[in-house]
Ligand code: HEM
Ligand SMILES: [Cu+2]
């Protein structure tokens with residue numbers, strides 16, 4: 001029908017392709033490489049934290065005098081770890097890769113709405129990410145003022161900060177293009193019969209994510225440009241009057257507000273955490289529905305909760321700023337909205353857990369990762385509560401408790417969901433199967449070591465140990481009782497790194513393996529599995545555009561001979 | 572719960588009047604978290620075992636029919652409302668509204684900078700002397716105090732040494748010379764960002780002297796180490812070592828310390844400090 005078959009060169013087919021699947025793979029491979037890189041930076045930092053001021057083995061020579069990681073470079077690595085994990089790793093993987101590849105397939109579209117825009121968004125991302133790492137090579141090293149880039153520190157920082165800002169502007173532009181594309185695709189290109197409440201939860205997750213990106217990123221892009229002006233053109237948007245830095249009176253300072261940056265930054269960065277989690281909800285729901293062999297409990301509650309979460313995420317941002325001198329009224333507002341936003345999260349987690357009841361649960365690798373997600377996200381979400389109330393935040397703000405909290409959400413949370421998605425859709429993308437034993441080993445070791453890294457952070461945080469400390473708190477007496485945990489966490493982090501070898505080896509041998517010829521190995525119901533080949537046809541996806549007749553999770557329908565009925569089946 | 576949290580890191584000492592309230596709300600939220608997590612966890616593990624494929628080969632299309640979960644959600648919401656209205660709002664209101672202004676409160680200025688805490692005391696007249704950025708000299712006069720101002724004559728400043736009396740309201744006016752820092756007294760549950768361009772009041776009342784505190788540290792890894800000021804906000808390459816010391820005196824001790832400072836000041840003046848001959 002709409003399929004176009006013609007010979008293309010390697011370059012046209014794999015590099016400058018406009019096919020959403022190829023672009024999805026490009027996003028996927030690039031972002032996985034960045035994730036590994038960002039993780040490696042963290043493993044280096046963890047050496048300094050575990051054994052302060054001792055030479056880092058193997059790569060010490062690259063770092064500084066005597067192989068010791070200097071504190072300004074520690075700060076750079078921290079910024080780059082955070083930035084890379086979020087903006088070059090998780091978002092491009094969850095939204096760029098999964099969204100691009102599977103969203104059109106799941107809604108029965110032959111491609112994204114704007115294929116060329118799609119390609120240009122990938123290339124902007126690519127260029128932006130290269131700019132990001134160029135920061136390491138400029139005088140003074142990469143940006144070192146926190147991934148939050150708070151002025152005035154960021155304004156007076158070394159050149160790496162300028163590079164970081166240019167990189168961010170590119171990355172933001174790329175995300176904006178990507179989100180327009182997802183929005184238009186979902187609104188316009190759903191196939192016949194695919195009404196809103198028949199959409200798989202995965203599509204809902206991507207759709208709401210796209211809304212968040214498109215509404216939240218522009219203020220940060222503007223803020224980034226303002227900070228660039230402050231740094232390059234001598235303006236003072238974020239610089240108050242009367243600053244004295246290292247004994248020198250600042251000449252360009254005047255009239256600006258450091259808090260303005262924080263408002264603009266968190267106006268993006270709070271919705272950003274939902275950008276990190278909504279696609280994960282989507283993936284986990286797909287994998288779970290498939291492996292419990294029954295419909296997800298409370299489909300509508302899930303959809304409405306996700307939409308509500310999306311809306312609310314725009315009015316909670318200042319809960320990151322309670323301690324900047326906030327008064328009672330504003331404080332009450334943001335505490336209330338923050339408590340309200342916790343309710344839909346409770347609804348979502350509860351609905352997913354209740355879904356298990358009555359299921360016939362298969363424990364394959366994707367399912368293990370999806371199940372692992374649930375308690376880990378639970379811990380991440382719950383530990384957000386004490387940070388959301390200003391009174392308890394007094395003690396916990398800017399401590400390791402915060403680091404533990406959001407890592408539980410993004411690392412054993414989102415990253416597990418992404419692994420679940422990779423194992424689940426691998427047969428679709430390649431026509432081959434992954435090795436179950438390696439997959440399970442990957443899961444169990446990752447699960448143990450993830451907790452080994454992040455659980456002790458709550459203890460240090462309760463003790464009041466600040467984050468972003470080069471020596472892991474060694475100079476502070478109040479940290480003394482809990483310093484031994486630094487080594488526990490570091491060793492766990494390195495073992496977590498080793499555990500990823502199971503994943504890498506699994507990917508390599510599975511890719512080398514034979515095609516199985518199965519189209520729908522998991523007996524799934526959604527269009528991506530039932531109406532396309534594995535891998536799907538080049539441009540155009542479908543032999544015949546499917547028409548949708550039923551909801552996305554018609555598993556174990558009473559009276560049906562098989563335990564799944566595809567969305568495209570009549571009747 | 573408080574005991575449990577103390578076992579898992581929370582400092583056993585909560586040495587200010589608002590400390591116990593903050594600990595209390597932390598404990599309450601952790602109750603909510605624990606109950607939810609254990610509830611979810613038990614349900615989770617039970618269903619995984621009971622409904623595994625080998626035990627339950629045929630899934631039930633409908634699954635759970637009851638609406639018990641709605642009660643759970645309502646219960647969580649109610650608990651949160653109670654936390655907000657009963658605890659979070661009042662604690663915060665007291666923190667920002669009850670600032671002690673009168674003469675019975677001790678007024679201190681803290682000016683943060685990379686990577687030190689400058690502490691400015693108004694001296695016996697109780698009035699801070701003028702400061703000006705043009706007078707800042709990182710060695711002699713980090714806060715830029717104008718000694719020619721009549722109120723400045725008896726002002727005292729120290730670096731990284733904060734001395735306060737116990738059981739007395741302390742009102743700190745917090746600011747920063749350069750970048751954002753965060754003034755933290757972990758054992759007193761006090762924390763406030765220091766934002767350049769703003770003077771933010773921080774008030775508290777210590778309930779324990781350093782001497783008493785040191786007795787509680789016996790046998791722990793921090794034995795013999797008193798209260799600290801920590802910086803919680805990344806402020807540059809020396810952020811990790813931006814540590815100050817807090818000494819809490821009883822009333823006599825505090826008076827004696829003040830006396831001592833005034834004597835130093837007098838000596839310095841005789842010495843004609845800042846004179847060219849010094850160089
Ligand atoms: C899975 C392995 C990971 C490990 C072991 C890890 C470890 C850490 C540690 C120890 C810190 C604190 C550094 C400090 O305070 O000096 C940190 C910071 C950070 N991490 Fe991760 N992380 C991981 C994954 C991720 C992921 C997946 C993301 C985001 C999607 C992420 C985002 C961040 C950010 C934004 C910061 C900066 C926090 C700040 O500036 O205070 N990390 N990470
Ligand atoms: Cu937030």
Ligand SMILES: [Cu+2]
Pocket residue numbers: 684685686751752753802803804805806810813
């Ligand atoms: Cu500081």
